[in-house]
Amino acid sequence: MSTLLALLFTCLAGALIFNLVLRPAFIMGVVRDFERKLKIALRYGTELGGYVHDAAIYVWIPFTQFAHSSGTWTASVAANVWYTRRTAADAAAVTYVPLGNLLANSSGLKGCYLKSVAFHFRIVTGAIDAMEAHIYKATLAADGSLLTVAEATTTYDTGHDTAAERIDVDEHLMTLTLSTPAWIDGNAEYYFMEVVWDGSATGVIDEFGAEASVTVRL
Numbered sequence: 001m002s003t004l005l006a007l008l009f010t011c012l013a014g015a016l017i018f019n020l021v022l023r024p025a026f027i028m029g030v031v032r033d034f035e036r037k038l039k040i041a042l043r044y045g046t047e048l049g050g051y052v053h054d055a056a057i058y059v060w061i062p063f064t065q066f067a068h069s070s071g072t073w074t075a076s077v078a079a080n081v082w083y084t085r086r087t088a089a090d091a092a093a094v095t096y097v098p099l100g101n102l103l104a105n106s107s108g109l110k111g112c113y114l115k116s117v118a119f120h121f122r123i124v125t126g127a128i129d130a131m132e133a134h135i136y137k138a139t140l141a142a143d144g145s146l147l148t149v150a151e152a153t154t155t156y157d158t159g160h161d162t163a164a165e166r167i168d169v170d171e172h173l174m175t176l177t178l179s180t181p182a183w184i185d186g187n188a189e190y191y192f193m194e195v196v197w198d199g200s201a202t203g204v205i206d207e208f209g210a211e212a213s214v215t216v217r218l
Helices: 002-041 165-168
Strands: 053-062 073-078 083-086 092-098 111-124 130-139 147-153 155-156 170-183 191-196 204-217
Touching: 111 191, 130 155, 130 165, 130 170, 191 204
Parallel strands: none
Antiparallel strands: 053 204, 073 083, 083 204, 092 191, 111 170, 111 204, 130 147, 130 191, 155 170
């Protein structure tokens, strides 16, 4: 009987301690955790609708958005694969690849964080004489002034980091990576890429498009 009473007393004491001490602490912990998560969700105001930080965003720039400084480039299609072609010519040309359609934000550390640009092209029939690519940042100017352009420091992928690798007959995926990735400052700047061609009498050039790798934060 004494053992049973002792057990009953222990259970009652445990229940009393839980209700008076542990339960309030547990409830307060739940409330604090909820308050912390609510503050995070609403840290930019009640109308934000969420928060995005995605480091795996890719933006496709089709060849139809490219511009060319010289030569005749013709939209072509074969087996549902579209591209623009310049027939063989021993002449120079520059391809303008716009990156101005990427999100930009005038607030720091928001919008698009540009990391690299991949360029899809093909050399057919014969090697060309030379080819190189560059990424530039254009800084917008006030009314009455001309914008300024500065080249960004970049590196080629290992399959295109020598001149010979960029001019041979092949289907190419060449990537330029910014040595210092950058948030694009909205209302102040934009980026673009130039591909500089030195053609040959036998080399046909096909351009398919480009793909920008970015982090998006909204």
